[in-house]
Amino acid sequence: MDISVVIPLYNEDESIPELYAWIERVMKANKFSYEVIFINDGSTDRSWEIISELNKQQPDVVKGIKFRRNYGKSPALFCGFEQAQGDVVITMDADLQDSPDEIPELYRMVKEDGYDLVSGYKQKRYDPISKTIPTKLFNATARKISGIKNLHDFNCGLKAYRKAVVKNIEVYGEMHRYIPYLAKNAGFNKIGEKVVQHQARKYGSSKFMGLNRFVNGYLDLLTLWFLSTFGKKPMHVFGFLGTVMFFIGFVAAVWIGADKLLCLANGVPQRLVTDSPFFYIALTMMLMGTQLFLTGFLGDLISRSSSGRNDYQIEEKI
16 A cells, blocks of 8 residues: 555544545545545544545545544554554644645655655744744754754644654654654654645634643653653663762761861860751752662663553544
8 A cells, every 4th residue: 555644633524524535636646545544533523423424435445543532643643653554654634734735745755765754844834823933932942952953843744654654653642743753763864854835724723722832842842852862761860860969968968077076076166067057958968869869760660661651542443
């Protein structure tokens, strides 16, 4: 199979028929063999009914996954990637803001130019300013931390992947924003970008607010940076900080004790050690250092071992 199109959606019943018809036209015009996988992320409208109707019309092409509740975009992509069978996997949003006309060129860049991942870049956007400004700040931060300098739009929903990429990365939580970073950490280094057309939303309203995206995106980026840097070796950071803090506290405690003994030996009046604030500062440093060291040790034992991280309740598959 040439292409799998993975489409996560939440309450997009008005857009689905038009989007699918558009994808179908593009695929037939280019003679691609393909499948379209809709992931219904707990929609409360008629989205699943429409997906079911499309499946009845073309059971070999249209596939669907229905979550019992709303989990978010990352879980939807994770489950879609598990089911995808195409040599190239295309992801796009269901709101008609991503154009299926971009699919042939994205496919060519993966198959002929040899890219592992190609990310869309919506150079001209039709989003409100409350969404565009946080997005620009977020992308600048993501470029700096990830080291992927050639991407301008990490969060663009329109992307193309070599099949091996989606089968070897784990998208969880809210990490869909950082799939290029995840791919890079997994060893897929040939990451490209294509300027794509961005269309104004035709139906409904956006499900993501700009400020919320920026704040959550920033926190997720810090999490991913830490996991990619220290996730498999937490002792390296916690153990180091703990050792430094314990050492400083220990030296301070020794200095306070030595000063007391020296004063007693010379008959110099000296207040009690426990009357000095430095004694408590030194003690606190030693306790915090010990705790950090133990945190690193425990972190090594349980590092990334959550068995239920990607356990999502799927109500139905077609």
